[in-house]
Structures are given as C-alpha cells and as structure tokens.
Amino acid sequence: xxxxxxxxxxxxxxxxxxxxxxxxxxxxxxxxxxxxxxxxxxxxxxxxxxxxxxxxxxxxxxxxxxxxxxxxxxxxxxxxxxxxxxxxxxxxxxxxxxxxxxxxxxxxxxxxxxxxxxxxxxxxxxxxxxxxxxxxxxxxxxxxxxxxxxxx
Numbered sequence: 353x354x355x356x357x358x359x360x361x362x363x364x365x366x367x368x369x370x371x372x373x374x375x376x377x378x379x380x381x382x383x384x385x386x387x388x389x390x391x392x393x394x395x396x397x398x399x400x401x402x403x404x405x406x407x408x409x410x411x412x413x414x415x416x417x418x419x420x421x422x423x424x425x426x427x428x429x430x431x432x433x434x435x436x437x438x439x440x441x442x443x444x445x446x447x448x449x450x451x452x453x454x455x456x457x458x459x460x461x462x463x464x465x466x467x468x469x470x471x472x473x474x475x476x477x478x479x480x481x482x483x484x485x486x487x488x489x490x491x492x493x494x495x496x497x498x499x500x501x502x503x504x
Contacts (some may be wrong), residue, residue: 354366356383357407358401358451359451360450360451360452360503361384361388361427361430361452362387362388362433362449362452362453362454362455362494362497363387363388363389363390363391363430363454364378364379364382364387364390364391364454364455364456364457364490364493364494365390365392365414365454365455365456365457366392366393366395366456366457366458366459366486366490367392367393367419367422367456367457367458367459367464367465367468368393368394368395368458368459368462369392369394369395369459369460369486370459370461370486371460374460374485374486375487375488376419376499377487377491378390378457378486378487378491379413381487381489381490381491382408382494383409383411385491385494385495385497385498386497386498387411387494388411388412389411389412389413389414390411390412390413390414391413391414391415391416391422391454391492392413392414392415392416392432393415393416393418393419393422394417394418395419410469413501418458419465419467419468419471423471424439425485426454427454429452430450430452430454431450431452431453431454431473431474432453432454432456432459432471432472432473432474433449433453433454433455433456433472433473433474433475433476433493434455434456434458434464434465434468434469434475434476435452435455435456435457435464435467435474435475435477435489435490435493436458436464436475436476436477437459437463437477437480438469438475438477440469440475441475441476441477442474442476442477443476443477443478443479444476444477444478444492444493444496445478445479445496447474447476447496448456448501448502448503448504449496449497449501449503449504450473450474450504451503451504453473453474455493455494456468456472456492457472457486457489457490458486459486460483460486461483463483466486475504476493477495478492478493478496496503
C-alpha cells in the first residue's frame, strides 16, 4: 500500500492568472516536469493552443473560486510553497523542496497577496533583476525541484 507521507508529489497553480496563454504554457511545463496536479484560483483555465499536450486532460485539474476554498482542500500533509519576490522568501538555489507540496503563483501584475503569503509554509524566489512571466517562473521552480537536491 502507498504511504502518502513517504511518497513524493507536487501540484502547481496560479491565483487570478492574468492571461490564459500563461496558464497553457505552465500546464504544458507541469506535465513535462512531473506535476501530479494543476489548479487555478479565481480565473478558470480555458483551452489554449500553447497547451499542445492538453495537460488538463492528462493530469488532474482543480479549480477553486477563492483562496479559502483552495486552502481548505490542500492535500493532507502537503506544504504550501509561494513563489514570490519577497524579502522573506528563501533563495530557490538553496531551497529544499518539501516531499509533498503545492506551489502557488500569483498574477503577473500583482503577485501573491499578503494574506496568501502569510498562509504559505514556505516562500521561494530566485535571482532575477525583474519579475518574470508567471509560466516561466513556475517552470524554473519545477525544473529546480527535479534537480538532485535534498528534500525536507
């Protein structure tokens, strides 16, 4: 029998994503980089030409109208990891990804709200002079997760 407290998994999603194209690119990367599930909070996913692998049909996709509904449904034992340029955020280069976690990204123009950041178990950032497109930022985080690094 699988023990979900030993097995690794991760999900990734966006709160109030600004453009559907960014969602499509992030989902394509999520499928390629091993995400167990994908999600949206607020704005829903719409089929995009850039999601050429049709990730929403290949891995579970969840939608939540509010952050509160999303937070109430976090998988048991999963850590919420916010991706945000914040002084409180750990550097991705040295971050030990939790075995079981959910990565949350904010809208391209506003990022994560203070309320969301306060609910995150971890915040991560990476070296970048300016903010990046949300799909690119999420892809970098997932790529880093796939490196041979210790897990927490």
